[in-house]
Amino acid sequence: MTTRLATLLIALMLPAAMAARALSVSVGVPGTLASLVEQPEAVTALTATGTLDAADFHFMAREMPALASLDISAATIAAYDGEAIAGTRIYPAATLPAMILAGSQLQQIMLPRTLAAIGDGALAGTQLRELTVPASVAAIGSGAFAGCAALQSAALGGATLGHGAFAGCTALRTAATAAQAVPDRCFAGCNALTGLDGAAGLTAIGERAFERCTALRAFAFGPRLRSIGPLAFAGAGLEAASLEGCNALAEVGAGAFAGCTALRALSLPDGADAQRAVAMGCTALTDVRLPEGPVPAYALAGAAEADATAALAAATELGDYALQGVSAAAYVRLPASLEALGHGAMEGMTGMRELDASALDAVPQLGQDVWRGVEQADVQLTAAPAMIDAFEAAAQWQDFRISATSGIDTPDADAPAGRIRAYFEGKTLIVELQGAAAAAVRGIQLYDSAGHTLARTNLTPDGRAAVDTARWDENIYIVCALGHDARVHATIKIARNG
Numbered sequence: 063m064t065t066r067l068a069t070l071l072i073a074l075m076l077p078a079a080m081a082a083r084a085l086s087v088s089v090g091v092p093g094t095l096a097s098l099v100e101q102p103e104a105v106t107a108l109t110a111t112g113t114l115d116a117a118d119f120h121f122m123a124r125e126m127p128a129l130a131s132l133d134i135s136a137a138t139i140a141a142y143d144g145e146a147i148a149g150t151r152i153y154p155a156a157t158l159p160a161m162i163l164a165g166s167q168l169q170q171i172m173l174p175r176t177l178a179a180i181g182d183g184a185l186a187g188t189q190l191r192e193l194t195v196p197a198s199v200a201a202i203g204s205g206a207f208a209g210c211a212a213l214q215s216a217a218l219g220g221a222t223l224g225h226g227a228f229a230g231c232t233a234l235r236t237a238a239t240a241a242q243a244v245p246d247r248c249f250a251g252c253n254a255l256t257g258l259d260g261a262a263g264l265t266a267i268g269e270r271a272f273e274r275c276t277a278l279r280a281f282a283f284g285p286r287l288r289s290i291g292p293l294a295f296a297g298a299g300l301e302a303a304s305l306e307g308c309n310a311l312a313e314v315g316a317g318a319f320a321g322c323t324a325l326r327a328l329s330l331p332d333g334a335d336a337q338r339a340v341a342m343g344c345t346a347l348t349d350v351r352l353p354e355g356p357v358p359a360y361a362l363a364g365a366a367e368a369d370a371t372a373a374l375a376a377a378t379e380l381g382d383y384a385l386q387g388v389s390a391a392a393y394v395r396l397p398a399s400l401e402a403l404g405h406g407a408m409e410g411m412t413g414m415r416e417l418d419a420s421a422l423d424a425v426p427q428l429g430q431d432v433w434r435g436v437e438q439a440d441v442q443l444t445a446a447p448a449m450i451d452a453f454e455a456a457a458q459w460q461d462f463r464i465s466a467t468s469g470i471d472t473p474d475a476d477a478p479a480g481r482i483r484a485y486f487e488g489k490t491l492i493v494e495l496q497g498a499a500a501a502a503v504r505g506i507q508l509y510d511s512a513g514h515t516l517a518r519t520n521l522t523p524d525g526r527a528a529v530d531t532a533r534w535d536e537n538i539y540i541v542c543a544l545g546h547d548a549r550v551h552a553t554i555k556i557a558r559n560g
Contacts, residue, residue, distance in 0.1 A: 084131075085109070092140040093117040096125070107131040116142035116153040119162045127167065130189070135172040158184045160203060169212070173199070180206045182224065195219050202227050210234075214254075223248050225268070235277075244271045246291065253277060267294045269315065275299065279324070289313045292337070297321040303328045306351070314340055322347075338381065341365055348515070351375070357384045359404065369515045370411070371395045380407040382429065389413050392542040393509050393553060396422060405429035411436055415542070416553050417443045417462060425449070425456045438462045442553070482543050484556045489532040491556070493541060500525030509540040531558060 085105050087098045089112035096118075099105065102125040110118075114137050122129055141155035153159045158173065160181030168188045173180075175196050182203035193216040195202065204224035207213060213231045220240040226247040228234060234252045238259035246268035249255055253276045262284035269291035272278060276299045287308045292315035295303070300322050305311060306329045314330060316337040325344045329351040330336055336353055339360040347365040354376030362368045363386040370391040374380065377397060382404035385391075389412045398421040407429065408414070414436060422445065443462035445453050450466055453459045482503075483494045493506050505520040506527050516534060519527050531539065542553045 083107075086111075088112045089114055089118065089137070092142070093144075096121045099126075102126045103128060105129055107133075109133040111136045113138050113140050115140045116147050116150075116159040116162060117144070119159050120147045123163050123166050130167055131170040132168055133172040134174050137174050138176055139174060153181075154179075157181050160184055161186070163188065179203070180221075182206065183208065185210065193217065195221055205229065207231060226250065228252060242266070242286075244268060246270060247273070249275060251275075257281075265289075265310075267291060269293060270296065272298050283308050285309060287311050290315055290318045292316045292318065293320065294318045295322060300325050302326060305330050305334070307331075309333070313337070316340070317342060319344060332376070336361070339363065341368075344368075352377070354378070354399075357381055359384060360386065362386075362388055366390050371509070372514050374400065375514075378402075380404060382406060383409060386410050392416070392507060392544060393418065393540055396426070398422060400426050402427040403429060403432050405431065406434055407432050408436065409434040414441050417441055419443055419445045419449070419453065422446070422449060425452050425459060428456075428458050432458055433461075482541075482554065484541050484554060486531075486556075486558050489530065489558065491529045491531050491539065491541070491558070493527045493529075493543070495521065495525040495543065503543045505544050507542045507544055509542070510534065510536045511538040511540070 083104055084107035086109040089095050089110055092113045092115035105126050106128045108129060139156055142153040148161055156176060156178035158177060158180045161183040164183050164186040166188050169191055171190060173196055175198060177196055177199050179201045180199060180203055183205045184203060185207050186205050187209040189212045190210050191212050191214055193213060195218050197219050199219060199221045202221045202223050205226045206224060207228050208226050209230045211232050213234050215235060216237045218239040223241050223245055225245045228249050229247045230251045233254055235254050235256055240260050242264060243266040244264060247270045250270045250273040253274055255275045256277050262282040263286060264284060265286045265288050267290045270293045271291060272295050273293055274297045278298045279301050281300060283305045285307055288310050289312060294315060296317050301324050303319060303325065308331055311331055311334045314334050314336045317339045319325060319328060320339050320342040323345050326346050327349040328341055328347060330353050332354045334353045336358050338358045340358060341347060341362050342360045343364040345364060345366060348367045348369055350368050350373045352373050356379040357377045359381035361384045362373060363383050366387055366389045368388050370385055370388050371394055374397055376399065378399050378401055380403040383406045385408050386406055387410040389410060391411055392413050393416045394414055395418040403426055412435060438461040441462050443453060443464045445464060445466060447466045450464060453464050485492055495503050503521060505518060508517045508529055510516055517529050519529060521527050537558050538555060540555050
């Protein structure tokens with residue numbers, strides 16, 4: 063009976079003895095933490111001073127499964143050279159050892175004030191909620207915090223960042239860095255990230271650096287930026303990307319902004335080498351400016367609403383499938399600089415009703431099936447009078463309705479059969495539609511003489527639209543009446559006097 067009672071008492075006492083507890087220790091000799099901690103499995107918070115090495119961190123990871131808070135801010139880290147730990151025999155001093163704490167239950171860590179580096183994967187997959195990297199840290203290793211699904215904020219100081227350092231940190235909302243570069247996959251999959259403090263100082267953004275950062279609505283592209291890697295912002299939530307002030311930008315990688323379905327405006331500076339599919343699949347993109355020179359293959363493929371004329375404004379060549387599926391473009395003006403169009407370059411541009419080639423003094427070379435899916439017989443191609451014969455004799459071009467005029471250049475213009483009438487009251491352009499035209503048209507789109515989109519507006523119930531043109535210096539305007547299927551019902555030109 064006495065033995066049974068003693069056993070019961072011990073059993074009742076064990077949970078109390080094993081209860082979660084905080085512990086403070088001073089490690090005088092590196093590698094001796096294990097000798098200073100009793101019942102390590104019960105320790106939830108540890109403050110360690112003195113000198114630690116890789117063996118001590120290995121002990122924490124292996125023997126302290128409940129450890130949630132670690133304060134080593136007043137400790138130093140010594141070099142380790144001994145029996146292999148996690149497959150490695152040598153660990154450098156002043157460095158949080160690579161991989162050793164990865165996957166632990168740590169929710170909070172205060173790093174040494176003398177820390178020089180954070181090793182590869184050092185805290186990957188932990189439960190950290192916020193992070194402040196000491197100013198002494200010069201480098202953060204590859205994947206150092208990857209997969210920290212609870213991490214919400216990270217202040218990184220000026221430390222250089224390793225590849226994939228924060229990849230998959232799905233709760234990370236804010237990060238701040240003074241580093242010059244964001245390397246490959248650094249923040250990939252951080253779908254809660256709303257901004258990067260310090261972005262304006264970057265010189266390089268690596269491959270897939272912000273891929274699938276769907277909450278990233280805006281980004282500060284600074285004047286020091288020299289390169290953007292492939293797929294750097296693919297699938298991100300950017301709404302506008304203005305890089306016109308990035309005069310040092312030399313390269314924009316393939317698919318850098320591909321799949322940014324919220325992106326409405328994109329401008330790249332002249333001199334930047336934009337690679338293929340740079341804005342492919344940007345379904346909301348309307349305003350776009352690309353560098354002078356060749357427009358890369360698949361550049362705007364699937365960007366149905368893109369302003370094709372603006373995209374081509376300084377183009378010398380249109381790459382394969384560059385404007386594939388830009389279906390809302392009704393009026394497209396080809397610049398005088400254009401020399402060639404690649405395979406399927408304008409495939410699927412089903413809304414096109416006027417192709418203005420009047421600036422060309424030579425017929426551009428063509429790839430195969432440049433206008434596949436386009437009803438060319440319904441599209442008017444306008445050309446300089448001296449070029450009419452050349453276009454009528456050229457394969458693929460000859461399938462358009464070719465003429466030397468584009469609409470009517472009068473102050474009071476009527477489209478064929480009086481379906482649409484346009485006139486000015488002062489500087490207000492009035493457009494009126496009558497009969498079947500009023501039922502067939504949902505709105506108008508207004509262009510300047512260079513083909514740049516100026517305005518879009520819907521019709522009033524009585525079939526009218528009014529646009530104040532006082533803010534523009536243009537005297538010649540192109541009016542496209544858009545049908546409910548996004549195709550052009552009629553196109554006319556009109557001159558504004560005064």
